[in-house]
Amino acid sequence: MKMENILIEKLDNIAIITINRPEKLNALNKATILDLHEGFKSLDDDKSIKVIIITGSGEKAFVAGADISEFAHFSEEDGGKLAAKGQELLFDFVQNLSTPVIAAVNGFALGGGLELAMACHFRVASDNARMGLPEVTLGVIPGYGGTQRLSQLVGKGRAMEMIMTAGMIDAQTALNYGLVNHVVPQAELLDLAKGIAAKITKNSSTAISKAIQAINANFEDGVNGYEVEIKNFGASFGTEDFKEGTTAFLEKRKADFK
Structure with a gap:
């Protein structure tokens, strides 16, 4: 299966999905969301795959947000449909996947990028990672589950502050908040994720x-x-x-x- 915006690598019982739009800092557009849906679905159907790791290409970003140019001129109805379809195809889909999904956050995870990481079953991060939901700076709110999952993971007060200020937090703060499980240097990130995945593959x-x-x-x-x-x-x-x-x-x- 060949998809333009993602790469899939299989290592025994572990699969790695890499979002591959480095020139756009791996921003999510409709095509990438569809590619991710198809990639996750195919790996979940592959009974030899016991764990999926998702990360971003390059050293700067996991996913730096959504592709704003795609929805800058949307109407209210269009905006509602965009959020509903995105949640159905990707964010809720990943959360409810029967195969465990680990997000390896290797840089900026902003807006839809943080929402994707939060939809995964848990997260590990490199020490250069930066995370936030800056949607209110655009006059909109998080629409891919961000208002719900962030408060579930870090608590209502911290979620309110992060969303209202549109501020970014660093990897250590994310660890302190419980938003990520581990923080390591970027060069060690995938090895850490693979090591955790290998432990999971030994179980039922x-x-x-x-x-x-x-x-x-x-x-x-x-x-x-x-x-x-x-x-x-x-x-x-x-x-x-x-x-x-x-x-x-x-x-x-x-x-x-x-």
């Missing part, structure tokens, strides 16, 4: 998928996360991975999940 992909569903349920209106956890816990007992995992434990050997 079936169980991980059910855990993602249960964790996400806690943040959905009208959904009882505890009930989803109970349902998915019970469903795990009917899987081959449960049989292998418990048998391996009792036999004092490492599980070999297929």
Whole structure:
């Protein structure tokens, strides 16, 4: 599968998606969002892939924002459709993907770039990373889930301040806020992400998928996360991975999940 705006590399059970628009600091446009949707979908359908890492090309940016030229003249109706379609195709899609997704934030993650990183299951960052939601400087608000996910990750007060001031935070502040899990020098970023991914690949992909569903349920209106956890816990007992995992434990050997 050849796509203009992203590169996909497979390393055994791990796939790396690189957003490849360095001349635009990897800004998201409609074509890139569509490429990312197709890339994530194809990797999620590939049962040999157990973890996906997403990063940006070059040394300056993960994703420096959205391509403003595409929507500068939109009407109210057009703007609503843009947000709804983007969330459906990419941001909500990634959050609910059954395959774990790690964002390796290698520079600026602004606007839609930070929203994409926040849609991933967790984030690691290089020490030169800068993150923010500057949309109010354009007379608009974050439209790809930023107002919701930022407050979930860093708390209401910090999200209010970041969005209202349109300010950027550095990688260490993002770590202190809980927005990212780890910060390392840029040269070590992908190795860190691969190392975490390698640990994940040793575990049951079936169980991980059910855990993602249960964790996400806690943040959905009208959904009882505890009930989803109970349902998915019970469903795990009917899987081959449960049989292998418990048998391996009792036999004092490492599980070999297929």
